Amino acid sequence: MEGDGNNPLDKGSAPAVSPGATRRSKRAHEAILNAAAELIHERPYSDVCIEAIAARAGVGKQTIYRWWTSKAAVLMEACAAMVAREVPLPDNGSFVLDLRDYLQHICAFFENQLSRPAIAGLLAEAQCNAELARAFQDRLLMQRRTVLRTILERGVSRGELRPGVDLDVIMDMIHGALWYRTLLLKAPLDEAFIENIIAQVMAGSGTRPPGNAAPD
Amino acid sequence: MEGDGNNPLDKGSAPAVSPGATRRSKRAHEAILNAAAELIHERPYSDVCIEAIAARAGVGKQTIYRWWTSKAAVLMEACAAMVAREVPLPDNGSFVLDLRDYLQHICAFFENQLSRPAIAGLLAEAQCNAELARAFQDRLLMQRRTVLRTILERGVSRGELRPGVDLDVIMDMIHGALWYRTLLLKAPLDEAFIENIIAQVMAGSGTRPPGNAAPD
Amino acid sequence: MEGDGNNPLDKGSAPAVSPGATRRSKRAHEAILNAAAELIHERPYSDVCIEAIAARAGVGKQTIYRWWTSKAAVLMEACAAMVAREVPLPDNGSFVLDLRDYLQHICAFFENQLSRPAIAGLLAEAQCNAELARAFQDRLLMQRRTVLRTILERGVSRGELRPGVDLDVIMDMIHGALWYRTLLLKAPLDEAFIENIIAQVMAGSGTRPPGNAAPD
Amino acid sequence: MEGDGNNPLDKGSAPAVSPGATRRSKRAHEAILNAAAELIHERPYSDVCIEAIAARAGVGKQTIYRWWTSKAAVLMEACAAMVAREVPLPDNGSFVLDLRDYLQHICAFFENQLSRPAIAGLLAEAQCNAELARAFQDRLLMQRRTVLRTILERGVSRGELRPGVDLDVIMDMIHGALWYRTLLLKAPLDEAFIENIIAQVMAGSGTRPPGNAAPD
DNA sequence: AACTAACCGAGACGGTACGTCTCGTCTTCGC
DNA sequence: GCGAAGACGAGACGTACCGTCTCGGTTAGTT
Numbered sequence: 001m002e003g004d005g006n007n008p009l010d011k012g013s014a015p016a017v018s019p020g021a022t023r024r025s026k027r028a029h030e031a032i033l034n035a036a037a038e039l040i041h042e043r044p045y046s047d048v049c050i051e052a053i054a055a056r057a058g059v060g061k062q063t064i065y066r067w068w069t070s071k072a073a074v075l076m077e078a079c080a081a082m083v084a085r086e087v088p089l090p091d092n093g094s095f096v097l098d099l100r101d102y103l104q105h106i107c108a109f110f111e112n113q114l115s116r117p118a119i120a121g122l123l124a125e126a127q128c129n130a131e132l133a134r135a136f137q138d139r140l141l142m143q144r145r146t147v148l149r150t151i152l153e154r155g156v157s158r159g160e161l162r163p164g165v166d167l168d169v170i171m172d173m174i175h176g177a178l179w180y181r182t183l184l185l186k187a188p189l190d191e192a193f194i195e196n197i198i199a200q201v202m203a204g205s206g207t208r209p210p211g212n213a214a215p216d
Numbered sequence: 217m218e219g220d221g222n223n224p225l226d227k228g229s230a231p232a233v234s235p236g237a238t239r240r241s242k243r244a245h246e247a248i249l250n251a252a253a254e255l256i257h258e259r260p261y262s263d264v265c266i267e268a269i270a271a272r273a274g275v276g277k278q279t280i281y282r283w284w285t286s287k288a289a290v291l292m293e294a295c296a297a298m299v300a301r302e303v304p305l306p307d308n309g310s311f312v313l314d315l316r317d318y319l320q321h322i323c324a325f326f327e328n329q330l331s332r333p334a335i336a337g338l339l340a341e342a343q344c345n346a347e348l349a350r351a352f353q354d355r356l357l358m359q360r361r362t363v364l365r366t367i368l369e370r371g372v373s374r375g376e377l378r379p380g381v382d383l384d385v386i387m388d389m390i391h392g393a394l395w396y397r398t399l400l401l402k403a404p405l406d407e408a409f410i411e412n413i414i415a416q417v418m419a420g421s422g423t424r425p426p427g428n429a430a431p432d
Numbered sequence: 433m434e435g436d437g438n439n440p441l442d443k444g445s446a447p448a449v450s451p452g453a454t455r456r457s458k459r460a461h462e463a464i465l466n467a468a469a470e471l472i473h474e475r476p477y478s479d480v481c482i483e484a485i486a487a488r489a490g491v492g493k494q495t496i497y498r499w500w501t502s503k504a505a506v507l508m509e510a511c512a513a514m515v516a517r518e519v520p521l522p523d524n525g526s527f528v529l530d531l532r533d534y535l536q537h538i539c540a541f542f543e544n545q546l547s548r549p550a551i552a553g554l555l556a557e558a559q560c561n562a563e564l565a566r567a568f569q570d571r572l573l574m575q576r577r578t579v580l581r582t583i584l585e586r587g588v589s590r591g592e593l594r595p596g597v598d599l600d601v602i603m604d605m606i607h608g609a610l611w612y613r614t615l616l617l618k619a620p621l622d623e624a625f626i627e628n629i630i631a632q633v634m635a636g637s638g639t640r641p642p643g644n645a646a647p648d
Numbered sequence: 649m650e651g652d653g654n655n656p657l658d659k660g661s662a663p664a665v666s667p668g669a670t671r672r673s674k675r676a677h678e679a680i681l682n683a684a685a686e687l688i689h690e691r692p693y694s695d696v697c698i699e700a701i702a703a704r705a706g707v708g709k710q711t712i713y714r715w716w717t718s719k720a721a722v723l724m725e726a727c728a729a730m731v732a733r734e735v736p737l738p739d740n741g742s743f744v745l746d747l748r749d750y751l752q753h754i755c756a757f758f759e760n761q762l763s764r765p766a767i768a769g770l771l772a773e774a775q776c777n778a779e780l781a782r783a784f785q786d787r788l789l790m791q792r793r794t795v796l797r798t799i800l801e802r803g804v805s806r807g808e809l810r811p812g813v814d815l816d817v818i819m820d821m822i823h824g825a826l827w828y829r830t831l832l833l834k835a836p837l838d839e840a841f842i843e844n845i846i847a848q849v850m851a852g853s854g855t856r857p858p859g860n861a862a863p864d
Numbered sequence: 865a866a867c868t869a870a871c872c873g874a875g876a877c878g879g880t881a882c883g884t885c886t887c888g889t890c891t892t893c894g895c
Numbered sequence: 896g897c898g899a900a901g902a903c904g905a906g907a908c909g910t911a912c913c914g915t916c917t918c919g920g921t922t923a924g925t926t
Contacts, residue, residue, distance in 0.1 A: 025898070044344035046262075049886060060899045065888070117343040123399060124340035127333040128260035133402060141400060169393070169412040172401070176392025177385070183339060184357060184395065185388070186349055196385040204420030238876045238917050265907055276878045281909070454871045454922050476776035481912055492873045497914070549775040555831060556772035559765040560692035565834055573832060601825070601844040604833070608824025609817070611832065615771060616789060617820070618781060628817040636852025668893040670902045697881055708904045713883070 009073035009135050031057035032064055036071075036078040045121030048075065072125045072132050079118055080139040083109075087143045095155030099198055102151055103174075106144065107189035110182045120183055145171060165205045174201065225289035225351050227282070240283065247273035248280055252287075252294040261337030264291070288341045288348050295334055296355040299325075303359045311371030315414055318367055319390075322360065323405035326398045336399055361387060381421045390417065441505035441567050443498070456499065463489035464496055468503075468510040473546045477553030480507065504557045504564050511550055512571040515541075519575045527587030531630055534583055535606075538576065539621035542614045552615055577603060597637040606633065657721035657783050659714070672715065679705035680712055684719075684726040693769030696723065720773045720780055727766055728787040731757075735791045743803030747846055750799055751822075754792065755837035758830045768831055793819060813853045822849065 035056035039048045050071050054061045068074045090101035110116070119140070126133040148171055155161040177197060181187045251272035255264045266287050270277045284290045306317035326332070335356070342349040364387050371377040393413060397403045467488035471480045482503050486493045500506045522533035542548070551572070558565040580603055587593040609629060613619045683704035687696045698719050702709045716722045738749035758764070767788070774781035796819055803809040825845060829835045 028898070045340060050888080051886065054899095058899085060901085061888080062890085062900095063898055066897085070888095117340070120336075120340040120343040124261060124333070124336040127336045127399070137401065166412050166416075169409070169416055172393040172396055173389040173413070173416060175400075176394070176396030177388040178392070179400065180388055180392030180395050183343065184391075185353065193385070196382045197389070200382075200385055200389065200420045204416050238874080241877065244877075266909085267907060270878090274878075276876095276880095277909080278879090278911090279877065282876075454869085454924085457871070460872075477772060482914085483912060486873095490873080492875080493914080494874090494916085495872065498871080549772070552768075552772040552775040556693060556765070556768040559768045559831065569833065598844045598848075601841070601848055604825040604828055605821040605845070605848060607832075608826070608828030609820040610824070611828050612820055612824030615775065616823075616827065617785065625817070628814045629821070632814075632817055632821065632852045636848050666893090666900055668891095668898085668900045670891045670893090670900080673891095673902065676903075698883085699881060702904090706904080708902095708906085709883080710885085710905090711903060714902075 009069050009076060009131060010067060025063075028057070028059050028063050029067070032059055032074060033078045033081060035059075036074045037082065040075060040078070040115075040118040040121075045075075045117050045124075050074075069131075072122060072129070073135075075118055076122055076132065076135050076139060079115065079122065082115065083140055083143065087147050089147050089150060095151065095158060095160040096198060096202065098151045098154065099201070100194060102148060103178075103194045103197065106178065107194060110178060110189055116183065123183075141175075144175070148174065159207060161205050162207055170201060170205060223293075223351060223355070224347050225285050225292060227284065241279075244273070244275050244279050245283070248275055248290060249294045249297060251275075252290045253298065256291060256294070256331070256334040256337075261291075261333050266290075288338055288345070289351075291334055292338055292348065292351050292355060295331060295338065298331060299356055299359065303363050305363050305366060311367065311374065311376040312414060312418065314367045314370070315417065316410065318364060319394075319410045319413065322394065323410060326394060326405055332398065339399075357391075360391070364390065375423060377421050378423055386417060386421060439509075439567060439571075440563055441501050441508060443500065457495075460489070460491050460495050461499070464491060464506060465510045465513060467491075468506045469514070472507060472510070472550040472553075477507075477549050477556075482506075504554055504561070505567075507550055508554055508564065508567050508571060511547060511554065514547060515572055515575065519579050521579050521582060527583065527590060527592040528630060528634065530583045530586070531633070532626065534580060535610075535626045535629065538610065539626060542610060542621055548615065555615075573607075576607070580606065591639060593637050594639055602633060602637060655725075655783060655787075656779050657717050657724060659716065673711075676705070676707050676711050677715070680707055680722060681726045681729060683707075684722045685730065688723060688726070688763070688766040693723075693765045698722075717779075720770060720777070721783075723766055724770055724780065724783050724787060727763065727770065730763065731788055731791065735795050737795050737798060743799065743806065743808040744846060744850065746799045746802070747849065748842060750796060751826075751842045751845065754826065755842060758826060758837055764830065771831075789823075792823070796822065807855060809853045810855055818849060818853060 032053060035053045036048065039052055039056060048071065050061055050064055053059075053071070053074060054064055064074065068077070088105065090098045090105075092098050092101060122132070122136055122140075126136045149167060152161065152167045152170065156163055156165070156167075174197060178189065181189055181193070187193075248269060251269045252264065255268055255272060264287065266277055266280055269275075269287070269290060270280055280290065284293070304321065306314045306321075308314050308317060338348070338352055338356075342352045365383060368377065368383045368386065372379055372381070372383075390413060394405065397405060397409070403409075464485060467485045468480065471484055471488060480503065482493055482496055485491075485503070485506065486496055496506065500509070520537065522530045522537075524530050524533060554564065554568055554572075558568045581599060584593065584599050584602065588595055588597070588599075606629060610621065613621055613625070619625075680701060683701045684696065687700055687704060696719065698709055698712055701707075701719070701722065702712055712722065716725070736753065738746045738753075740746050740749060770780070770784055770788075774784045797815060800809065800815045800818065804811055804813070804815075822845060826837060829837055829841065835841075
């Protein structure tokens with residue numbers, strides 16, 4: 001966290017500080033992210049304005065504008081902080097078990113629906129803002145893609161998945177189904193749904209013939 | 217179209233109509249939808265304000281507020297009008313051909329990316345507005361789901377798809393992959409992608425064993 | 433009343449009626465004036481809008497615009513109707529008694545302060561609208577000036593007032609004092625005030641030397 | 649001027665002032681008053697809207713609403729600023745000369761009729777707004793009343809006016825005649841009118857018998 | 865009795881201004 | 896020089912009325 005490197009939406013953390021200058025206030029930084037996280041859980045994305053974040057954080061507006069480019073940048077960092085902790089890489093020795101683990105975990109996150117408005121809001125802004133779009137992919141999507149890809153690759157190397165399969169398309173279909181169900185259909189992501197996805201993946205890409213699922 | 221019935225985001229088209237009252241102006245109605253469509257193609261969702269729509273349409277603001285509840289309602293109707301015409305039901309006598317037809321058509325619409333910001337904006341607002349969410353599903357998703365379901369069911373009845381398959385999950389995965397790629401990854405929806413989806417669906421749900429890809 | 437002639441603020445009462453035409457609705461006319469009078473007693477001049485008058489009178493807006501040029505014209509007619517009845521010409525055989533009668537009567541009207549906002553509002557508009565200014569003078573001031581002039585002239589012809597006096601200035605000072613006190617100072621128009629005016633007029637223009645007030 | 653203390657129509661000039669706050673902008677304050685003064689000279693009172701003042705002053709609307717309660721409050725301060733400079737206290741050693749001086753001066757102000765619509769507009773609003781009424785009296789009437797009262801009192805102490813006279817009524821009649829002529833009759837305030845008022849005052853309250861004012 | 869024009873109620877229309885809200889910037893202090 | 900406070904120019908919000916315009920429906924007079 002803490003501007004953790006080189007996100008273009010942050011403005012960096014005052015490198016090469018001049019003599020006499022106070023450095024970026026850790027207290028203010030955290031207060032702002034916490035305030036943003038609280039507010040996005042209380043009201044619609046469009047009502048989480050910079051002024052409200054500043055007031056909640058007990059901070060001047062300028063302190064926010066000094067370090068972030070927009071409210072989207074603040075919320076992006078706040079969301080990324082939430083997501084970051086939540087993508088463990090399961091390792092149960094079996095592709096199906098790992099995939100189930102992964103899906104359960106990620107569905108639990110979506111079902112905790114508090115973050116949906118934030119994510120949809122960021123998604124919407126990202127359509128018109130290339131920088132934000134890039135940050136969205138890097139900070140909210142990539143970690144999960146990396147984890148899922150690792151699981152899939154382990155499945156291939158263990159011989160549980162057929163080797164010729166296009167992992168990208170499988171990943172798009174798995175993740176896509178989750179996002180589509182949550183944001184678009186607003187349908188629940190329950191156990192049955194998870195099992196159906198697993199079944200579909202195994203039928204399409206598993207090394208066992210699909211016949212066992214439908215004995216013909 | 218034209219308030220086509222009972223959308224709660226519209227306010228109805230001249231309800232009851234007292235004696236002598238002037239009825240809703242068709243000219244204004246169309247000008248507003250056209251202006252909204254134009255503007256959403258020109259700038260970010262958040263910058264398409266009611267005042268701009270009214271100005272562009274040569275209409276008083278009140279005329280918009282008289283018939284719609286919010287800018288989202290206007291844009292929803294404008295988007296629905298665009299989508300409405302574009303979902304033909306292909307019938308080529310073969311599941312794969314029909315599915316390819318359908319995917320090519322829908323991908324072409326997405327690639328004609330003009331409507332993406334609008335749709336993402338509506339999607340974001342729908343997270344916090346149940347009425348809007350319902351309208352989003354009914355007017356932007358359902359037509360396509362119906363078409364795809366028909367294609368899938370024909371595949372089953374023709375014996376091209378296994379009968380036990382959960383069509384809903386397949387639909388979520390197909391549509392999900394499209395939306396995910398477009399809005400989230402901003403990756404192109406090209407021919408290769410379409411073929412990969414078809415291959416994956418056939419492998420998972422087709423009656424022919426996937427053996428050709430994995431000769432076993 | 434009833435457009436009583438040729439006020440340019442009214443638009444006349446359907447002259448030279450064509451065959452089959454319905455003439456001006458007496459019911460609507462009266463309802464409008466009554467509604468205007470009621471409203472001006474209930475709220476500030478600026479809040480007495482045409483729409484409110486129409487709604488109160490149970491009348492379409494167009495019916496008002498058909499017969500009057502503006503809300504000021506409506507209120508002018510309503511005020512004139514109130515004022516018209518209230519300027520009797522006293523005749524007690526003595527200038528002082530007549531003047532006292534007149535002043536008491538007119539002060540009672542002003543003290544019934546309900547009409548002050550209306551009159552001040554019309555006065556304000558009259559500053560920028562010559563037609564309205566003329567109507568204001570003709571319909572709200574002239575009747576009283578005529579009565580007061582008659583009283584003064586009778587005083588002169590009876591030998592109670594000195595003949596050389598400029599009656600216009602006396603009239604301006606008397607009426608001016610009333611208006612100034614009411615609209616500007618918002619001070620009461622009580623008996624003492626009336627007597628002081630009478631004393632001042634008699635001292636300045638009476639044929640008896642003012643010595644009685646200051647025996648010197 | 650400049651919010652000179654405690655006018656309730658103003659909202660005070662940066663009350664208390666927390667640490668670090670920016671204080672009221674002198675530039676904006678003056679620009680607003682100037683814009684209001686210009687506009688009221690260009691168009692009817694009712695057309696001098698806040699938006700026009702803000703636009704003319706190159707100022708946000710909120711900056712006006714932050715410091716004044718209404719357009720009337722702005723115009724009141726603008727008018728008061730105009731009036732303030734223009735009430736010198738004459739001192740020619742003689743009551744008649746002083747009174748003539750005073751009347752000439754005040755009539756010149758009224759004849760410069762640019763301010764009439766503003767003053768009548770404020771007067772009208774003051775009928776329904778106690779705060780505004782009070783401000784009107786304090787800031788537009790009182791200075792003049794004070795000057796005139798001083799002139800009258802000097803007349804009494806010099807023996808030019810009879811001591812028993814009620815100065816308030818004389819003041820009401822003098823000022824009343826001016827306002828009545830200007831706003832109501834829209835008659836000119838010329839030299840003859842001034843002389844007639846003086847004659848009438850001297851006849852009614854002077855220590856010389858009135859006879860000498862006419863022939864002699 | 866049928867015709868017919870103007871009046872009537874209702875209210876939608878293109879507009880202007882309202883007073884409020886939030887934006888992102890700028891200014892001033894105190895630490 | 897950072898951080899708080901908050902004034903500033905800007906402009907969209909949703910509402911209230913403006914004055915104009917169309918609607919049917921009603922109401923007198925001719926014909």
